[in-house]
Amino acid sequence: MNPIGKVTAVLLLVILVMGGVVAYTYVSAQDELNSQSSTIQSQSSLLQGQAVTIQSQSSALSKSSSSVTALEANITATAKLIRADDAKVASLTSTISTDNATIVSLESGYSMANASIATLEKSVAPLQAQVTSLQSQVTSLTTQVSGLKTQLASLQAQVTQLTAVTSLSDSSIKISQQFVSVPGQGDEVAASFEANYSGYVSVAMSSISNIAVIQVGVIIVFGPAVISGQYSSEPIGPYSYSTIPDMLVFPVTPGSISIYISNSANTSENATLTITYYY
Numbered sequence: 001m002n003p004i005g006k007v008t009a010v011l012l013l014v015i016l017v018m019g020g021v022v023a024y025t026y027v028s029a030q031d032e033l034n035s036q037s038s039t040i041q042s043q044s045s046l047l048q049g050q051a052v053t054i055q056s057q058s059s060a061l062s063k064s065s066s067s068v069t070a071l072e073a074n075i076t077a078t079a080k081l082i083r084a085d086d087a088k089v090a091s092l093t094s095t096i097s098t099d100n101a102t103i104v105s106l107e108s109g110y111s112m113a114n115a116s117i118a119t120l121e122k123s124v125a126p127l128q129a130q131v132t133s134l135q136s137q138v139t140s141l142t143t144q145v146s147g148l149k150t151q152l153a154s155l156q157a158q159v160t161q162l163t164a165v166t167s168l169s170d171s172s173i174k175i176s177q178q179f180v181s182v183p184g185q186g187d188e189v190a191a192s193f194e195a196n197y198s199g200y201v202s203v204a205m206s207s208i209s210n211i212a213v214i215q216v217g218v219i220i221v222f223g224p225a226v227i228s229g230q231y232s233s234e235p236i237g238p239y240s241y242s243t244i245p246d247m248l249v250f251p252v253t254p255g256s257i258s259i260y261i262s263n264s265a266n267t268s269e270n271a272t273l274t275i276t277y278y279y
Helices: 003-166
Strands: 171-182 186-195 199-208 214-222 233-240 246-252 255-263 269-278
Touching (some): 171 186, 171 255, 186 269, 214 269, 233 246, 233 255, 255 269
Antiparallel strands (some): 186 255, 199 246, 214 233, 214 255
């Protein structure tokens, strides 16, 4: 074989080897490309899933951001309230401190007051005994005063009565506007009573049947208090009325008093009388 044929054969061999290498390289590259494409597709699918996840998370984050904003607003308001409460707490703390000082001062005052009370209580017992004794004396004196007041009232009533007697300002009506009939040529007792005091009797006439024939008189039967000597009684009158109406007055002493009407006519006569005893 000539050199040219050898070179050609060698070249062909080299070409075949290189073609095989290229073919192998191509096949290997194609396989690698296919593998990378599959990997890329897998990664793309994974990235798409991650993108969906990221979008979901982004939506959640957006909602969380709104919640965070609302929470921040609440936190801000709460912080403001806390600052206000802190100021109130500080003020209350100052007030409490002042009150504690006042309480300490009051407790000290109470302690001193209790000591004073204990001292006073020791002094109260004998004073209470004195008060009890004085109350007993007051009760006794009150009873005595009540009795004396009763006696005084009785004496004042007696004084008033006796003063009235001495001034002849007391009176007692024995009959009032009473119609009295007197038989002819006779007498009729109009009223009788016991006189305890010296005084006078008034016999007032408001009407009379015949003023010329009717007279009025008084008979006194002396009481034990009257010193009358040998006389036990005394007639006064009778006296006549001068006008219609009219009044006759008779002095009397203690004793039995009878006021009578005398008729000098033969026929029955009458008069309307009011008899009053003044003493």
